Amino acid sequence: xxxxxxxxxxxxxxxxxxxxxxxxxxxxxxxxxxxxxxxxxxxxxxxxx
Numbered sequence: 001x002x003x004x005x006x007x008x009x010x011x012x013x014x015x016x017x018x019x020x021x022x023x024x025x026x027x028x029x030x031x032x033x034x035x036x037x038x039x040x041x042x043x044x045x046x047x048x049x
């Protein structure tokens with residue numbers, strides 16, 4: 001498997017989740033792991049099922 005720059009990996013993840021209303025809060029590298037923290041604000045009129 002090819003190693004891509006972390007910016008490209010983060011962009012790939014965000015392209016998938018952003019369309020569902022998620023936004024990136026933080027990204028960090030710990031050792032060889034890339035950790036991305038994302039959040040979604042739930043509005044009162046949205047029901048979680």
